[in-house]
Amino acid sequence: MASLVERTVPEELWELFRRVVPECVVIRPQGGGRRRAGDRECLAAIIFVATSGCSWRQLPPVFGPAWPTVYRRFAQWSKARIWARLHRVIIDELGAAGELDWSRCAIDSVSIRALKGLLTGPNPTDRGKSGSKIHLIVDRNGLPLVVAISAANTHDSLALQPLIESIPPVRSRRGRRRRRPGKLHGDKGYDYDHHRRWLRARGITPRIARRGTESSQRLGRHRWVVERTMSWLSGCRRLHRRYERKPE
Numbered sequence: 001m002a003s004l005v006e007r008t009v010p011e012e013l014w015e016l017f018r019r020v021v022p023e024c025v026v027i028r029p030q031g032g033g034r035r036r037a038g039d040r041e042c043l044a045a046i047i048f049v050a051t052s053g054c055s056w057r058q059l060p061p062v063f064g065p066a067w068p069t070v071y072r073r074f075a076q077w078s079k080a081r082i083w084a085r086l087h088r089v090i091i092d093e094l095g096a097a098g099e100l101d102w103s104r105c106a107i108d109s110v111s112i113r114a115l116k117g118l119l120t121g122p123n124p125t126d127r128g129k130s131g132s133k134i135h136l137i138v139d140r141n142g143l144p145l146v147v148a149i150s151a152a153n154t155h156d157s158l159a160l161q162p163l164i165e166s167i168p169p170v171r172s173r174r175g176r177r178r179r180r181p182g183k184l185h186g187d188k189g190y191d192y193d194h195h196r197r198w199l200r201a202r203g204i205t206p207r208i209a210r211r212g213t214e215s216s217q218r219l220g221r222h223r224w225v226v227e228r229t230m231s232w233l234s235g236c237r238r239l240h241r242r243y244e245r246k247p248e
Contacts, residue, residue: 004044004062004063005040005041005044005063005064008044008047008048009040009043009044009047014040014043016086016089016090016093017039017040017043017086018039019089020082020085020086020089021039021077021082022080037064037065037069037070037073038064038065039073041063041064041065042063042065042069042070042073042074044063045059045063045064045065045067045070046070046073046074048060048063049070049238050236050237050238050239051235051236051237051238052237052238053236053237053238056068056070056071087144087147088168091143091145091168091170092170092171093171094143095170095171095172095173095177095178096171096172096173097173098172098173099141099143100139100141100143100145100170101139101140101141102139102140102178102180102181102182103140103181103182103183104139104140104181104182104183104185104207104222105137105138105139105140105145105181105182105183105184105185106137106138106184106185106186106222106223106225106226107135107136107137107159107160107163107184107185107186107190107226108135108136108156108186108187108223108226108227108230109133109134109135109136109156109159109189110133110134110230110233110234111123111125111126111131111132111133111134111152112131112132112133112134112152112234112239113126113129113130113131114130114131114132114152115130116130119132119149119150119151120132120151120152121151121152121153121154122152122153123152123153124152124153125152126152130152131151131152132149132150132151132152133149133150133151133152133154134147134148134149134230134233134239135147135148135149135150135156135159135163136148136163136226136229136230137163137164137167137181137184137226138225138226138229139181140222140225141225142225142226142228142229143229144229145167145170146163146166146167146168148162148163148166155189156187156189156190157189157190157192157195160186160190160195161195161198164180164184164199164202164204167179167180180202180203180204181204182204182205183204183205183206183207184199184204184205184206184207184208185207185208185222185223185226186206186207186208186209186223187208187209187223188208188209188210188211190208191208191209191210191211195208196208207222
């Protein structure tokens with residue numbers, strides 16, 4: 001079991017996670033009771049559920065904690081926004097190491113099936129079935145800088161400005177923190193003049209395909225990284241189809 005947990009949550013990830021998860025000290029005045037399940041084991045079990053797509057009740061016992069404990073820990077961490085804080089820490093570490101490339105960023109979205117809950121709507125690409133949409137901006141290497149969720153019938157263009165504004169100030173190898181890409185690549189769904197003016201006013205060069213005059217394939221040599229990242233996200237079965245009511 002230890003080797004499985006260590007493979008699922010390697011030491012580097014565990015050290016970063018320990019920086020954002022609050023320390024929990026359980027004091028029982030009456031004494032006794034079971035030892036609290038370890039956070040690393042619970043994190044490994046949560047990652048297994050996210051990647052395999054199994055239900056919480058089907059969680060195998062090899063990780064140690066029982067499924068109600070794992071789900072309760074997941075709900076507590078989600079409410080405390082641990083996942084957003086972990087993402088912020090990770091991109092800060094990557095930025096400080098010089099592994100983020102801000103020269104060309106790309107924006108896109110992917111629709112997923114969502115059976116119930118908040119931020120859902122009729123999916124125009126799935127015969128009107130209920131779904132959600134994941135919007136993201138990635139750097140030149142395909143690393144997600146910011147992610148957002150909306151109903152499936154939300155137009156892609158409505159997410160451009162909120163996503164840009166949501167990019168956090170990220171550490172750099174030297175100099176000030178950075179939160180603006182040099183160029184932003186997008187498909188024809190973002191082809192609006194007010195978006196281009198808005199981007200240029202913030203020092204970002206828009207590289208957005210124009211409807212009717214420009215082939216989307218011309219930008220494919222730079223946009224393929226965001227397509228690859230969306231494919232990776234879809235590979236996590238729990239993200240490919242959402243079962244929970246809450247989009248988080």
